[in-house]
Amino acid sequence: MHQTWNNRILSLVFAGALLGSCATKEDHSEGEWTVPEPAAAMANPLQKGPDHLREGQVVYRLYCETCHGTTGLGDGPAGQALGGHPANLQSEVIQSQTDGTLFFKLSVGRGVMPAFQEVLTETQRWQLVHHLRSLKNTRMEGDSATLPQALVPGISISRWARVAPRAVRIWTSQDGHYLWYATLPGEVYRLSTDRSRAPEKMLDVSDHGIPRLQGATWWKDRLFLSGNVRVNDNKGTKGRLVRVGWDAEGKPNVEVVFTTEVYGTTNTPFDHGWSALQISADEEHLFVVSGSRTDHGEVQDNLGAYPNARDAALTSKIFRIPLHSKDLSLPNDLDSLKAMGVLFAEGVRNAYDLALDQEGRLIAVVNSGDYDQNEDMIWVREGHHYGYPWTMGGMETPQQFPDWVPDPDTDPFLNPGAAAWPNDFHNDPDFPRVPEGIRFTPGFLNFGPDADKFRDKKTGLVRDASDLGIGMTTFTPHSSPLGLVFDTEERLPGRFKGKALVLRYTNGQRSALMQPFTPHGEDLLLLDLELDGSGSNFLLNTYRVAEGFTQPVDAVLLGKSLYVIEYGGREKGGNLWNISFE
Incomplete structure (x- = not known):
């Protein structure tokens, strides 16, 4: 249960600020962020110690890292889509602010920065302030990067090179x-x-x-x-x-x-x-x-x-x-x-990667929105419609229904830590209707044993498809599948020969959205695909074969090696890993 303010005056200050943020959202992307004096004067009631620092770091990883980056430099990948850049939390401008100012800002939010007053307890927010203080002068040098680990025999992994910050694509020349x-x-x-x-x-x-x-x-x-x-x-x-x-x-x-x-x-x-x-x-x-x-077809008027x-x-x-x-x-x-x-x-929301299989068929992996819908893998064919914004991951988008009540307390698919909550999930009677005569082409069915967690439509509970003996469409929600490759020349040995591989960019230990489903992510998946009985779509089994990457964003197959490139943040740069199949 969320803690309450001990000081009634400060409660009113925060309430007024929250109401103002709703009424004047258009003014929040620019200009000075004024904090009421009583809020700025508040002292952190928690003594700085290892327990509070550790808990603050956990909160930061789940709710802040995706925009502000691992070390707070403002280089998180989600933030790069914004018109401006997320704040550099190591900067003197931020670090010179009072604890009360930081606490106020992360509580009420502004513009595209969410308000965490209803998401995090008062204690968690003060713990987060302690962690923000600890970020000053923090750096993550490339030589200290942890070596990713193979999870199955037949794979060896080595760092091949350092790369520039904010890497997004890797490919090879034809020779x-x-x-x-x-x-x-x-x-x-x-x-x-x-x-x-x-x-x-x-x-x-x-x-x-x-x-x-x-x-x-x-x-x-x-x-x-x-x-x-x-x-x-x-x-x-x-x-x-x-x-x-x-x-x-x-x-x-x-x-x-x-x-x-x-x-x-x-x-x-x-x-x-x-x-x-x-x-x-x-x-x-x-x-x-x-x-x-948009996230799911909502109005976004900038x-x-x-x-x-x-x-x-x-x-x-x-x-x-x-x-x-x-x-x-x-x-x-x-x-x-x-x-x-x-x-x-x-009807394809965010097919951030495409690849051709052995038969020249165009295959895509697709990222769903902030609602707990699965991530799709699709066979892209001319004239087909894949459902967005009305359906993603085999599940209908609720905002299209006039009687939907957007409330995380009653709808388990709605995570209060989502960037789209609360501004972009709302009752929307003007949501466009499905065009007449359109039939949606579904994604592949995944029978696991990995990347197959989903939220049950009837109970809202997280289930495992392979444990139930069923298929799900397609990957665990919020996985962000990237770096799709096919061994079209069948050069890989053993179980990898002629198969597909894909990365998961998100990590359940660093994402508030993915955490309810799995602690895994930032890993490499082996995909075993086969056509279904009708020959009109694919079934797959998914296996985790390596883990421990940091923001793996793309991959390319060259001979018997897979090269995986990391995003690398805004300043420090990332690694290029060589995964050899023995």
Whole structure:
């Protein structure tokens, strides 16, 4: 039970601040954050000691790390979708504030920062203040990183290289002589696979014009990059895809494949943007993912800049672009996109990774929202609709139903620690209805034994699909599956031959959303896929084969080695791991 204020005056101060935050949310993204003097003057009633520091760290990992980063530098991955950056909690600006000021701010929240007064007890919030103090001058050097561990025989893991901060993609040149990787701010690096040459920085954002880079792939002697460009004072965005070649002197030659019409951003972590790229099996087209701009189809108006805006024609879809296109303009209109022949599939929330299997079928792994819906793995086919925003992970989105009451005390699927709670989960009688004649294509059924925890629709309890002898669609909620690869050339030995592998980015020990389901995550899964009896979809078994990565964001298979790259935060950089299959 939440503790109450001992001081009635301070209770009124907090109540007034909370009411003000609801009434003036549009003012919270900018300007000075004024804290009432009585709140700022409060002293931490808890003595600083190992027990309170430890508990504060636990709270921080669950509720703060995803935006503010492991050491508080403001480099958490979820925060990178926001118009601004989460605060650097190590900075003098933060550390010079009083304990009462920090306690007040984390209690009432502001803008996209959640209020924790109803989520954490008073004691937990004071413990969190102690932990914030301990972050000052903390650093996590790469040489101290823990070596990931193999969970099955036949795997060895070694650190292959250090990489720049905010890495998001890794791929290989077709001759296999180089590993390439890209960072979210638009840097592109090249590493020789025989390590005969020093790492080279090949591109910067000034070369290709994509300041939020999320997609990259190689075809013959050309590099394709995709991402977003902020416009309209950061209130709007447009997608951009470019093709890059190099002349004999090593100078890049950049061609624009397409740009999109401007549409609204959301100033939330749900703005997923233009991400995954995949060359089609016939090498005639390029598949491009455009993630959703909302968590689950709710209105996201970006502080009033785009009134009544939900998802758009240019979001939550997969496009197919002719490989040699140049200077296309993609309109934010569904009928026009269909008439152009570029729209391939709809209803895909955040397919952050695509891959082709041995038969050239396009497979995607999809991240669901802040409600406890499962994460999907889908076979992407032309003209199919995969359900978003009306269904994710085989479960309907409740906000589409007028009689739904959004209350974590009565709806166990609604976690009060979610970024979308409370502002984005509400009774929504104007939620769009399912278009007439649309049939949703379901995700794969996962029969475990791993990554198969789910919340039971009838009881709300967390269950294990393999323990029950059933399949679930597809992975444990909030896993964030990334780095999908297929051993299409069947070079891997033993049980890995011809199989698929995927990373889970989230860790149950560091995520308030994933924690009710599992302590696992930040791991590597082996996927054993087979077509179902009708041949229209897939069944899979999932096995954890390695763990201990830190924010693993992408992977590439080269010969008998899988290279896993870590996000690496905003400043310190991450690791590139070599997983050898013996």
